[in-house]
Amino acid sequence: MVANDRREFQRLRLAKPILGLLNGQNALILDVGISGAFIEHYGEPTVGERFTLLFKWKGDDVEFVAQVAHSVVARTTGATIVSHTGLRFVQAKGDSENRLHDMMATSIGKILAAYKTNAAATDPGDSTLSDLGAARRSRARGYITYRLLKNGAWIVTPSSSPEQPADGFTVASYEDKDELETLRETYDAADSEGRRLIRLVGELSARTVKKM
Numbered sequence: 001m002v003a004n005d006r007r008e009f010q011r012l013r014l015a016k017p018i019l020g021l022l023n024g025q026n027a028l029i030l031d032v033g034i035s036g037a038f039i040e041h042y043g044e045p046t047v048g049e050r051f052t053l054l055f056k057w058k059g060d061d062v063e064f065v066a067q068v069a070h071s072v073v074a075r076t077t078g079a080t081i082v083s084h085t086g087l088r089f090v091q092a093k094g095d096s097e098n099r100l101h102d103m104m105a106t107s108i109g110k111i112l113a114a115y116k117t118n119a120a121a122t123d124p125g126d127s128t129l130s131d132l133g134a135a136r137r138s139r140a141r142g143y144i145t146y147r148l149l150k151n152g153a154w155i156v157t158p159s160s161s162p163e164q165p166a167d168g169f170t171v172a173s174y175e176d177k178d179e180l181e182t183l184r185e186t187y188d189a190a191d192s193e194g195r196r197l198i199r200l201v202g203e204l205s206a207r208t209v210k211k212m
């Protein structure tokens with residue numbers, strides 16, 4: 001994570017908030033993405049203020065130094081202020097960035113597997129979509145962009161940019177062809193929210209590519 005990363009990454013909207021700690025005080029993580037999180041917490045922070053955000057994934061700590069990007073007061077009860085705050089991750093502690101990617105890939109994979117199940121009216125078994133996150137351990141250079149045309153055909157092109165197209169997705173060039181075929185099939189069957197999540201999978205994959 002770097003503070004001057006200007007790209008805006010999409011966040012995973014959590015069906016169930018994650019309990020975390022913001023500078024040791026309880027906080028609820030409502031959305032989380034590659035570069036930040038949206039949380040509910042006590043207090044009224046100022047833009048630019050830095051905190052430590054900590055939560056658990058598979059029993060391990062996921063901890064980031066985070067900076068307040070924006071914040072609004074959600075409600076007040078007497079002297080108690082509850083705010084909704086957008087945080088931008090500045091620095092990962094230990095292996096937290098990899099753990100965050102694993103968490104997001106697993107969660108997104110389960111959601112997208114449901115899209116494919118509903119479309120096919122069959123049980124696909126264990127989805128390979130979550131493996132896209134695990135695959136980042138194999139480092140490589142370069143990207144591949146998949147774009148879906150209006151006639152239903154796909155255009156597949158090598159790319160030097162990790163940017164996600166509005167009509168498809170971009171992934172690291174090392175991803176498994178069978179997994180990508182599954183991803184394309186799921187994209188075909190998904191609604192706009194499902195396709196947004198697929199682009200988020202693409203962001204997870206593309207972010208692991210080594211820069212030249």
